[in-house]
Amino acid sequence: MTELESFTVDLAREAARVSLPFFRSVFAQEDKGADGAFDPVTEADRAAEAAIRRLIAARYPDHGVIGEEYGEDRPEAEHVWVLDPIDGTRAFIAGLPSWTCLIALRHAGRPRIGAIAQPYLDEIFLGGPSGARLLKGGAETALRTRRCAGLDEALISTTDPELFTPVEREAWARVRAAARLARLGCDAYAYAMLAAGNIDLVAESGLKVWDWSALVPVIEAAGGQVTDWHGGAPNDGGQILAVGDAGLQEPALSSLRTAALAPAA
Template sequence: MASSAELETLEAFILRLAEAAAGVALPLFRSVELGEVSKPGHSSGFDPVTEADKGAERAIRALIEAEYPDHGIIGEEYGTVRADADYVWVLDPIDGTRAFISGLPLWTTLIGLRHKGRPIMGVIAQPFLKEIFLGSPLGSRLITPSGSTPLRVRACAALDQAVLATTDPHLYSGDEEPAFTALRKASKLMRYGCDAYAFAMVAQGTMDGALETGLKAWDIDAIIPVIENAGGVVTDWAGAPVGPYGGQVMAAGSRAVLEAAIEHLSPASKPAEVH
């Protein structure tokens, strides 16, 4: 593991990366100049990508290549280089592109850092709201223009007291659909449409859990250190650590909520697709 001094240097750099991405994305948010296209081959028929996605990732990659040319990069828009490096950056320049093109400030920039295959640092950045949720072995905190505040999950003793979230209930099909429905009915409240921002709320302690399916590495790597270093837990639907390819994910502020959720989800657990 990196020393505290090395972690502080990497934290400062990951904040620079988030700032660079925001410099590209914010001028295009709610802009009539924003163009969008649909990626081919998506099962829903509409998988949007914009110049904000592409430009933000280019900005992040340029800084990494300039400062840490021996580090690897896994990015949603421009692929993978040096995947076997000790340090690998995992990038989703705009998580929640549908929210972005709809003018909703629930999209985020996700930047994660793996060390020897394990996520050790991440940011969930929402620049329109001027929020950066940062997590590393030095702790998790919310950074805003007014300062830095420690992040801490809240204790929730039971699933029927829990506020949960997922992006879209229609994401779940096959065996996943009844598993999700059972979890929804067992929880106090289920919220929709927040993408990765819901995971930030778990770390902040205003929600108790968030789940997704079909995630890629760039959808989850940044999130894991933010929640874990705020005292929460993140696993796959079988209750095991999330693998390097994403897949089905359940995050919770308390072990009690996680274990109760996994009871509903585990019958539909399946391996992540390898990419």
């Protein structure tokens, strides 16, 4: 494990130390949504991100940070940490253990190291130059996506089809109709399960950079692929397709491209 990979694990464990006491407890929360859309943030989100930022500032003061709760600090730096302290806040406030802490390190504009951590289950799914592995209970297990011959054999996931626009929902419905089974409501934990070889495909839209950056190194190091709905690199458009078997990519994109946003300039 490289020094930066090890530090990523340290950050995930610090976030767990701060966030876990709030889980299934009483904590302050507020709605930062607009136009009637419920978009919660809790004191656990803010406390966890603040703790991560403190460690980064102490260890790597020249690194930049982009975080969901506290914004950007030197986003043009060569190394930039991208943080979502609690992805799946709705699951967190409902007491469901499908929320995660997402930590990515971007180098020269591309995510190179990522961690998808589920503190309640004591799981850190880590991806980077040293490969992909699950850290749990003091043990490390290699992560590998599984083979899947076609969409008709695939287990697929999205958080909630209601989050799609109407045209995106139609595109998802075509992928869903071709697949064997769909599971909903897993947030970023679905990507961890894809890297672990339990899910074959995840498609989502409307994601911010902190929602998808950590997923890329984990899934790619495990043998999968992450693209936008055109088949290009993930971008600020927020439409993400992740597959464990490269053979699933084109069949899924044949439906998703009909709802793909214009490619980034």
